[in-house]
Amino acid sequence: MGLGECLKSQVLCHVLIGYVFLASGLLINLLQLCTLPVWWLNKSLARRINCRLGYCISSQAVALTDWWSGTECTLYADPKMYTLFGNENGIVVLNHSFEIDFLCSWSFCERFGVLGSSKAVVKKELAYVPVIGCMWYFTEFVFCTRKWEEDRITVPQSLQKLRDSPESFLLLLYCEGTRFTVQKHQISMEVAEKKGLPKLKHHLLPRTKGFWLTVQNLRGTVAAVYDLTLNFRNNETPSLLGILRGKKYHPALYVRRIPLESIPEGEAECAAWLHKLYQEKDGFQEQYIQTGRYPGPIVSAPRRLGPLINWLCWSALLLFPLGAFLVSLLSSGSTLTILASLAFCYGASLLFRWMIGQTEISTSSGYGNKVNNS
Numbered sequence: 572m573g574l575g576e577c578l579k580s581q582v583l584c585h586v587l588i589g590y591v592f593l594a595s596g597l598l599i600n601l602l603q604l605c606t607l608p609v610w611w612l613n614k615s616l617a618r619r620i621n622c623r624l625g626y627c628i629s630s631q632a633v634a635l636t637d638w639w640s641g642t643e644c645t646l647y648a649d650p651k652m653y654t655l656f657g658n659e660n661g662i663v664v665l666n667h668s669f670e671i672d673f674l675c676s677w678s679f680c681e682r683f684g685v686l687g688s689s690k691a692v693v694k695k696e697l698a699y700v701p702v703i704g705c706m707w708y709f710t711e712f713v714f715c716t717r718k719w720e721e722d723r724i725t726v727p728q729s730l731q732k733l734r735d736s737p738e739s740f741l742l743l744l745y746c747e748g749t750r751f752t753v754q755k756h757q758i759s760m761e762v763a764e765k766k767g768l769p770k771l772k773h774h775l776l777p778r779t780k781g782f783w784l785t786v787q788n789l790r791g792t793v794a795a796v797y798d799l800t801l802n803f804r805n806n807e808t809p810s811l812l813g814i815l816r817g818k819k820y821h822p823a824l825y826v827r828r829i830p831l832e833s834i835p836e837g838e839a840e841c842a843a844w845l846h847k848l849y850q851e852k853d854g855f856q857e858q859y860i861q862t863g864r865y866p867g868p869i870v871s872a873p874r875r876l877g878p879l880i881n882w883l884c885w886s887a888l889l890l891f892p893l894g895a896f897l898v899s900l901l902s903s904g905s906t907l908t909i910l911a912s913l914a915f916c917y918g919a920s921l922l923f924r925w926m927i928g929q930t931e932i933s934t935s936s937g938y939g940n941k942v943n944n945s
């Protein structure tokens with residue numbers, strides 16, 4: 572094992588990474604709270620400031636993925652469409668089967684310069700995750716309860732706010748609504764059978780209402796739907812803990828651009844269109860599993876230095892005071908203060924571990940475990 576790999580496997584390194592992420596995140600959340608008056612004075616300015624503040628948090632996770640673990644995504648896309656990525660608003664439809672698919676999505680956004688402004692339709696429970704929840708609130712993520720009676724009112728309200736976005740954005744929508752598990756797959760295929768729809772092998776049956784609402788509310792604002800299909804080489808099962816330990820993964824992503832005008836307006840037609848899209852995606856996954864390739868040429872999207880510089884700056888800013896505090900703590904010799912500090916560090920490590928736990932499929936909600944949605 573080389574020096575780099577040995578360093579990456581050290582728990583102390585993970586604790587320090589967690590410390591920088593949590594401390595900087597809470598500081599940035601505080602700055603976001605301070606922008607409240609700006610929202611009343613100048614919404615566009617408030618949005619721009621919050622995009623940059625949000626970038627300071629999410630790009631740390633990108634630095635961890637791109638630079639610490641060295642994970643590199645192979646991108647399959649039409650080179651003619653490639654120039655549009657990041658230069659127009661888009662709705663991104665992505666399969667939801669991997670614990671780090673959200674990290675891959677951040678890394679993708681960073682490479683096309685839209686990390687700060689990009690958003691997702693996320694379950695409301697994630698609004699209460701420290702650091703991330705507050706950041707997403709201020710960068711206008713669309714929160715949903717996954718209960719149609721509530722979402723049909725609140726989701727369009729949040730989507731309408733995106734129409735005034737001063738910067739290009741990608742809006743990520745996991746139409747499957749929950750992460751893939753064998754049980755959820757089985758249940759959703761029972762639903763497919765009842766609806767007379769063809770069975771999917773690699774996806775859950777997509778939930779169509781959220782997609783229809785999103786397309787209808789963003790017509791005139793968004794230029795295209797980006798259909799993304801993600802898989803990993805050699806059946807890798809990537810995890811955030813693996814990334815933290817410096818493990819390199821090999822994602823492969825197939826991107827198609829579909830102009831928004833080509834998507835039907837009526838709810839039933841739009842739902843049928845989405846079901847057909849998922850049947851195609853299922854075919855692409857099967858092709859990848861059989862041949863190790865998606866259709867289309869491979870294009871290059873190199874990692875950028877921004878996330879690394881941001882991460883190093885926050886580390887320098889926060890590790891020096893930590894070092895100074897530790898020295899003064901040890902020289903004070905007070906057992907009580909030392910014990911209290913150790914207890915605080917332990918609590919913070921538990922919080923960081925709990926946050927990582929939120930990304931693990933084993934903690935997935937019961938949504939989709941029953942035919943009646945609950």
Ligand SMILES: CC/C=C\C/C=C\C/C=C\C/C=C\C/C=C\C/C=C\CCC(=O)SCCNC(=O)CCNC(=O)[C@H](O)C(C)(C)COP(=O)(O)OP(=O)(O)OC[C@H]1O[C@@H](n2cnc3c(N)ncnc32)[C@H](O)[C@@H]1OP(=O)(O)O
Nearest residue numbers: 673675676679689693694719743748759778779780781942
């Ligand atoms: C690799 C990636 C690279 C690049 C990505 C590029 C860009 C990324 C851009 C931005 C990134 C920024 C941030 C990303 C970071 C973090 C995000 C990470 C994770 C969070 C994600 C989540 O939280 S996912 C969960 C939340 N999201 C959603 O749920 C969205 C989809 N959901 C819906 O549309 C829902 O439908 C709903 C929310 C609108 C609620 O409505 P409901 O569920 O009631 O409606 P349905 O449409 O499902 O209608 C009900 C019909 O469903 C049938 N049914 C019943 N049981 C099932 C079942 N088990 N499976 C399927 N269908 C079922 C039922 O019969 C109903 O049928 P009808 O005929 O009556 O319609």
Ligand SMILES: CCCCCCCC/C=C\CCCCCCCC(=O)OC[C@@H](O)COP(=O)(O)O
Nearest residue numbers: 592631632635673749750926927929930935936
């Ligand atoms: C430099 C340090 C970087 C450390 C990076 C820490 C990263 C963030 C830690 C915690 C983030 C928690 C939010 C992650 C959101 C992704 C979880 C997810 O994919 O949501 C699942 C949701 O779709 C469906 O939920 P269910 O499957 O129904 O349940």
